[in-house]
Ligand SMILES: Cc1ncc(C[n+]2csc(CCOP(=O)(O)OP(=O)(O)O)c2C)c(N)n1
Ligand code: SF4
C-alpha cells in the first residue's frame with residue numbers, strides 16, 4: 001500500500017469513531033448521490049426506492065440509471081458497474097448535474113468505474129464495502145490497494161463500511177440484502193423518515209410473501225442503526241411543501257400511461273433496449289383498458305400489424321429504438337402514402353448499428369425525418385421531460401388521427417429510465433378518439449377527399465357500407481385508384497406535404513429561456529433541455545447575453561425560428577449526437593459534418609448555425625455545456641476583434 | 646368467418662342481402678391474357694356470392710406482385726400493401742376487428758421469399774383468415790426472375806443457365822410449422838376444385854393456407870402447361886371431411902382418400918411431388934387461434950379513465 005492511500009483510508013476511518021454524534025451537519029440546497037454495485041446486487045432497486053421517497057417528500061428529483069452493457073458482467077469489474085444516480089434538491093431538478101457528491105459502492109472496482117468517468121466531485125464522500133481490504137484472496141487485496149492508490153489524487157473522503165459483516169447478522173445471503181442496508185445508511189445521512197422508506201419497500205414487495213418485506217425492512221433499520229452509531233455525517237437538504245398533486249415515474253412508464261390516456265387501442269412491438277420497458281408495462285396493463293399488445297415476429301411485422309389495426313379503425317402505436325426504426329422505414333412510408341394514422345415511439349439509444357444499446361443518444365433525428373423511400377412527410381416530436389413523455393403521446397395520437405399521418409415521438413434512454421416527479425395529469429375523455437362509427441358512406445364521398453387547401457380528408461374504414469375501396473402504396477387519386485399521371489402524383493405529394501404546413505400554422509414559436517435577444521442563442525431538443533438551461537443560467541450569471549430555446553416539434557418545425565435567430569448574434573445547437581470537431585485534422589467549415597438539429601436548422605432558416613455535440617453514451621453535463629458556451633462566446637469575440645481591426 | 650363466429654360477433658347474420666358476382670367487382674383486371682389469376686378472381690367472387698359475404702365487412706390484403714393486384718379488382722375493402730408484408734397487415738386488421746372477414750392474396754416471391762418470416766409466424770398464430778398463395782413459380786411483376794418455387798433447372802433472367810436449387814415446397818413448409826391448422830392445394834385450371842377449396846378454406850376457423858398453382862403464360866408457361874393439359878398428372882384428395890367434387894371424377898382418374906386430420910400422412914403426401922395432388926392435406930379446427938385467445942372486451946373512455954386514475958395513484962407523491 002502506498003503511503004498516501006494508506007493515509008487516506010486510515011484518516012477517514014478514524015473520522016467516524018463509533019457512537020460519536022454528528023459534529024456538524026451540512027446544509028445544502030441539493031445533493032447528488034449514487035449507489036453502485038455489481039449487477040444483481042440490487043443497487044438499482046435501492047436507488048429507485050430512495051428516489052421515489054425523495055419525490056414523495058417533495059424534493060425535486062432527477063435520476064439516471066447506471067447500466068452495465070452485459071446481462072451478467074463478471075463480478076468486481078468496472079464494466080459491471082450497475083446502479084442509480086439521484087440528484088435531488090429543494091427546487092425542481094431538471095438534469096443529473098455535473099458530479100456526484102456521495103457514493104455508496106459495493107466494491108472498489110465499480111467505484112473505479114465511476115472515478116475513471118470523472119463522475120465524482122473532488123470532495124466526494126465514498127461509503128464503500130470494507131471487506132475487500134481484508135479479503136483472504138491476496139489478489140483481491142491487491143486490487144483494493146491499487147484502487148485506493150488510483151483514487152488517492154483526489155480529496156475523496158473514503159469511509160469503509162462493513163456492509164456484509166453487518167448484514168450477516170440478519171441474513172444468510174448478504175448479496176441479496178446489502179442494498180437495503182445501504183438504503184438505511186442513506187436514510188440516516190439525509191435524515192429521511194424511515195417509516196416512509198419502509199412503506200415504499202412494502203409497496204415494492206407487495207406481490208411477495210410478507211416475510212420478504214420484513215427482512216428488507218430489518219436490513220434497512222440495521223443500516224440506519226449502524227450509521228447512527230458509526231457515521232459522523234449528516235446532510236440536510238431543505239424542502240418546500242406543496243399542495244400540488246404530483247406523480248413520480250420514469251419516461252417509459254410515462255409514455256406507456258400517456259398512450260393509454262390518449263385512447264390508443266393497439267400496440268405492436270418487438271423487444272429492443274431501451275424501449276422494452278414501455279412494451280412490457282403495456283403488456284402487463286394494456287388489456288385492462290381493452291388495448292391489444294402484440295409482440296410481433298420482428299419490427300417490420302410490428303409496424304405492419306399496427307398499420308393494419310389502424311387501417312381497420314383503431315389508432316395504433318409501435319414502440320421501438322433506432323435499429324427497429326430502421327426496419328420499419330418501408331412500412332412508415334406506406335402509412336404516409338395511404339394516410340393511415342400511426343404513432344411510432346422511438347426510445348433512442350447510441351448508434352450506429354447495435355452501437356451503445358443501453359446508453360443515451362439523440363442520433364435518430366434525421367432518420368426519423370428522412371429514412372423513407374421517396375418524399376414521405378411525417379410529424380416528428382421530442383419530449384424534453386418525463387412529464388412531456390406522457391403528454392406527447394396524447395398529442396401524437398390526436399395529430400395522427402386528425403391529420404391522417406405518421407407521428408414519430410423521439411425519447412431516449414435518459415428519459416426512459418430517469419425518474420422525475422411532475423404534476424399529476426388530469427385525464428380527459430376528449431383525449432380519446434370518438435368511438436368507431438360505421439355509418440354508411442354517402443355517395444360522392446371519396447377515400448382521399450383532399451381539401452385542396454389543407455390536404456386534409458376524412459377516413460373511410462372497413463365496415464362502412466358503400467365505402468369499399470382498396471388503399472394502396474402506389475400513387476393514387478381521390479378514389480384510391482392507382483394513377484401514374486404526372487398531375488396526380490404532384491397533387492398527392494403536395495396534399496401529404498400540405499398537412500404539415502397546416503399543422504405548423506397551429507403552433508406557437510418556442511419559448512425563449514433568458515432574454516429575447518442577445519449574443520448567443522442555444523437551441524436544443526429532447527432530454528437535454530434541463531442541462532442546457534442550467535448551463536445557460538450559469539453563463540448568464542457571469543454576465544453573458546446567452547439564451548436558449550428548445551424545440552418540441554422537429555417536423556414541422558415551430559414557427560418564428562428565423563425571426564428569433566435574427567435577434568441573436570450567434571446561434572448554436574447543443575445535442576447528444578455526433579459532429580466533427582472543427583479543430584480535427586482534415587475538417588474544414590466546408591466538409592464539417594454537423595449535429596443533426598444544426599443541419600436541419602441551417603436548411604430551414606439559412607442562418608449559420610454552429611453546434612456543440614458529444615456522444616458520451618450518457619447525458620450531457622451542464623458544466624460541460626457551460627464550458628462549450630464560454631468557448632463559443634470567446635471565439636466569437638476574438639473574430640469580432642479581428643474583423644474590427 | 647364461420648356462421649358460428651358471425652353470430653358471436655353479432656354481425657352479418659341479421660343481414661339477408663344476397664349478391665351477384667358483379668356486386669363483388671366488375672372492373673377488368675390488367676393481368677395478361679391467359680394468366681391464371683383471372684380464374685382465381687372469378688372463383689373468389691363466386692365463393693363470396695355463395696357464402697353471402699358482406700362486401701363492406703370483407704377485407705382483402707395483399708403484398709406486391711401481379712397476384713397482389715387482386716384487391717383492386719374487388720369491390721370489397723382492400724389493402725394493397727408492400728412486398729412480402731401482407732400477413733402482418735392482415736394480422737393487425739383481424740386482431741383489432743374480429744368482425745371482418747380477412748383474406749390475404751400473395752405470390753410465391755411475396756410469401757415464400759421476402760415475406761417468408763411472416764408466413765411462418767402467421768401460420769403459427771393461426772389467426773382466422775384465408776390466405777391464397779398464387780404460385781406461378783416465378784416473379785411475374787418484375788419480369789422473370791427465379792422465385793423460391795421455380796423448378797430446378799428452369800431458366801430465368803436471374804439464373805439464365807437454369808435455376809440452381811430444387812424448389813421450395815410450400816405445402817411441406819406450411820405443414821412443418823407448429824400450430825398449422827389448414828393446408829390445401831388447388832390449381833387455377835380446375836375451377837370446380839378451386840371453388841370447393843376456397844369454400845372449405847373460408848369456412849375453416851383459423852389460418853387457412855391455400856396454395857393455388859397458377860399459370861403465368863408470360864414467363865413460366867412450361868412449368869404448368871403440360872400439367873394443366875393432362876388430368877392424369879393429378880391426384881385428387883377426397884374425404885368426407887375434406888373436399889369432394891363429384892363432377893371431376895370422370896376426368897380426374899387418380900383419386901386418393903385422405904383424412905385431413907392425419908398430419909403425418911399429410912406431410913408425406915406433400916413431400917412426394919411425383920403427382921400434383923389437389924385437395925385438403927391437413928385440417929384441424931381445434932388448434933388455438935391467436936385472435937380468439939387475444940379477444941378483449943371494449944370499455945368506454947370513462948371506464949378507462951377511472952381505471953387509469955387508479956393506476957396513477959400508484960405513482961402519486
Ligand atoms: C422491398 C421490395 N423489393 C423488391 C420489390 C420488387 N418486386 C415487386 S413484385 C416482386 C416479385 C413478385 O413475385 P411474386 O410475389 O411471385 O408475385 P407475382 O408477380 O409472380 O404474382 C418483386 C421482387 C418491391 N416491390 N419491394
Ligand atoms: S406476368 Fe404472368 S403472372 Fe403476371 S399477369 Fe402476366 S401472366 Fe399473370
Ligand SMILES: [Mg+2]
Pocket residue numbers: 710752753754779780781782783784785792
Ligand atoms: Mg410469382
